[in-house]
Amino acid sequence: MCGIVGLFHPTVALVPDEGRLRAMTGAIAHRGPDGDGFHAEPHLGFGHRRLSIVDLAGGAQPMTTEDRTVVLTFNGEIYNHAALRRELEAAGHRYRTRSDTETILHGWREWGLGLLDRLKGMFAFALWDRDRGELLLARDRLGEKPLHYARLPDGTIAFGSEPAALLALPDMPRRLNAEAVGDFLALGYVPDPATIWAGMRRLPAAHFLFLRRGEAELPEPRRYWQPPRTVVAAPDDAPAELARRLKAAVRAQMMSDVPLGAFLSGGVDSASVVAFAAGAAREGKGGPLATFTIGFPGDGDERPMAAAVAERHGTLHRAESGEADYLTAARDVARLFGEPFGDHSAVPTLAVCRLARQHATVALSGDGGDEVFAGYRRYRWHVLVEGARSYLPPGVRRRVIGNLARAYPKMDRAPRWLRAKSTLTELSLESAAGYYGTVAKIGDERRRALLSRDWRAALDGHDPGARIAALMGECDPDEPLLAAQYADLHTYLPGDILVKTDRTSMAVSLELRPPMLDHDLVAWGMALPAQVKLRGGVGKRVLREAMAPHLPSHLLWGKKRGFAASIGGQFRTRAEEVRLRLTGEAMLDSGVFDRDALARMVDEHASGHFDHAQALWQLLVLEGFLSQHADAAHASRSLQPA
Structure with missing residues (x-):
């Protein structure tokens, strides 16, 4: 590395x-x-x-x-x-x-x-x-x-x-x-x-x-390489085959002449990697595998689940409590990544990298499992909506459901069962456009409203969802799950997940390896039929079944937890500081944004009636980036539309 x-x-x-x-x-x-x-x-x-x-x-x-x-x-x-x-x-x-x-x-x-x-x-x-x-x-x-x-x-x-x-x-x-x-x-x-x-x-x-x-x-x-665009019949015992393939990938990636450990969260992916890596470490007689966890106090604390896996597999486990000042972190992320990066889980990822680097030079991670074996909730929704979409004539979807989606209030703070606007919107659109709506962090209308008049003109006609639609169009039209995974494999995985893991690990001189992304395992997993990965509405079904002999059942079948602390509360209690950042010199001198629209978003979030946490995080990171590059040699031109 x-x-x-x-x-x-x-x-x-x-x-x-x-x-x-x-x-x-x-x-x-x-x-x-x-x-x-x-x-x-x-x-x-x-x-x-x-x-x-x-x-x-x-x-x-x-x-x-x-x-x-x-x-x-x-x-x-x-x-x-x-x-x-x-x-x-x-x-x-x-x-x-x-x-x-x-x-x-x-x-x-x-x-x-x-x-x-x-x-x-x-x-x-x-x-x-x-x-x-x-x-x-x-x-x-x-x-x-x-x-x-x-x-x-x-x-x-x-x-x-x-x-x-x-x-x-x-x-x-x-x-x-x-x-x-x-x-x-x-x-x-x-x-x-x-x-x-x-x-x-x-x-x-x-x-x-x-x-x-x-x-x-x-x-x-x-x-020089292409992931599969069609599915094939699953082997008779897909879980056993998956376990064999993952075990081989983990062992291959333990090659090292320096200390090696593994990240261990409360999720299925990292626990699966640890289960096989711990066994390989024991067989190699090099001592127990070192594992590392960062936990955030509250309902999302992963430390108890990670500790149970560590005890079961005899790892040398280290866990720390994490806290983050996300307003400070936004500027650190902009510096660390060299360009704006909007995934706030980079903050806890950097924390666990720092912990691991105190004891190891190489660490294994569970990254890639969601993309390859269909772990994201959006995959399940896309398959469900695609099934419903097939029964509705296009005119009904566009006019009736589309009008209903536009009229339905956006209730960010309401119980999940009342937040139907995004589902109705996805159902009213064509397949690729609907899927793009589920991955977009800031919707098209809101994004346009944030921009200055000049930048709205500069971006007129540019569709951030066009690449996703083109990629989905390369796949078998009868396989909506594969199409969504294929698009993510070309966009979200290399653009978000792998940028995050590369920059955060390299910032502390740690080599991070994700065995789930062994390319033969990826090709095999992507080509599995949807019912093998999503049977019963459960994501990563085949992986969970493969790991049943190795992991606790409450981990395998429990609720998925994201690896990040909530940022919405910080942005409410520190709304005035957020406002000063987003309406300050760096943002306004760039000419990119409408000041009143930025201030309005901060106020809406502070009121508690709207949840703009993700959008505010992205804007804060962009503010940090613009602040750091305002004095570059070509600053007078760098902050103008290309």
Whole structure:
């Protein structure tokens, strides 16, 4: 696990300045506190920050082949590197280290682009082949590891693990991407391949980018892996097969030469990972598995459930109580992520990362289980509404139910059974538009009302739900659950969940691994029929049945708890401070927002009749981001619509 940077001059045989590379690596030093390394030659320069995990003595980077014609800077872990090494050595390749990094170099020599199909792990890397004049940028199948890139004004291609690496360059353009601002307000994150900066992009998951010496044009990324878009028949004993596959994935991801532990919440996913990891740790005779929990006092405290799992599996368990000042945290998140990020569970995630880092350098997590095995409540609602939608003529849905949805009051504080507005709205729309409504954090009308007149004009015609609709349209139209999961796998998972886990873990120099996102397990789980995952209206049914021999029944079948404290109460008791932030200099100077609309939202939330907690959090994070970047070199242009 590391941080990587690079500069590529495609048409000029210029040796990149090491000072610029050092500035880039310095901006992401938290990703690799164990050392740095640099390589520069005509056309190309690489930089690397290392967090030592495997082959502590021999895995320094950038790494070259023995003849120094192929150079690599790599972030991540290749879990099947030992098997690939045996295959490569049988083909005549000679290794100098024990590191998985070297396997990528030899694999490129042996298989070319076919290397990507063979790698099993999480990765983002840049590989330069001098003889061929080719620079390969590649990212893992699910988007666990990030890679950002941009063309600078002089034609140089800059890339790095985080936006901060590119922003360390004075000539990096600093202008907001208006559509990305709209997407952030709608979804709570900026979906790939965009970033908040107009001139910076993210390499999408499961894609690679080929840059060639002598070619000035920046090509489009190309896909090398695709998750399933149709379902297949489930095996006779799907739960047993799932248990076998998950157990293998967990064991593969325990590869480490440094202390390893696991996150343990009160949920099914992390408990499932811990159950298999604890068994593997016992068999390895390396002592009990270390587990880590952060609990928030109240009904959502996960510590008692986590303690029960830890006792059952004999882990060395550590738990702490968490409290958070979310107004302060909003600015910390903006700094930590390098762009606005609207998932407030990043705050407790950072807390558990800090706890884990005191005792381990690597931690396993349960991330991915909800997306792969249909754990989100919105999946169940989408399938139910889609079933109802099929019985209603389009005209009835649009006119009768649509009018009823518009007339129905929005009762944020009412009992759940009275809050029917969103369900009626989803039912009145077509399938993809309805699903977008369930994932949108700030609805289209409210979002538009928050914007200034100029920004409403700049975003006129931009639909944040269009990408979701297009992705759902790629799937079998008779499989609404798969369509929703497929869309999330391309948007919410890499844009929210995996950005959150990467930034929070790397902020404290912790490597976080999610075995649920083993790509073979993902492909298998996604293709399972809906009734296997949602039978009886219970999400993750197949996973719960698979883990029945290993976990307490009250955990498996109890109510799902979110990993975050309530933020609504803080924003009510500190409404005046929220108002000052959101109507202050940074927000107003940006020209993005309507001051009166912002103040009105704060007042509505403070009254207790409306729940705008999520929207206020996103706006506070954006305020923090704008405050931090107001003095950038191109500030006079950066805060204008792109």
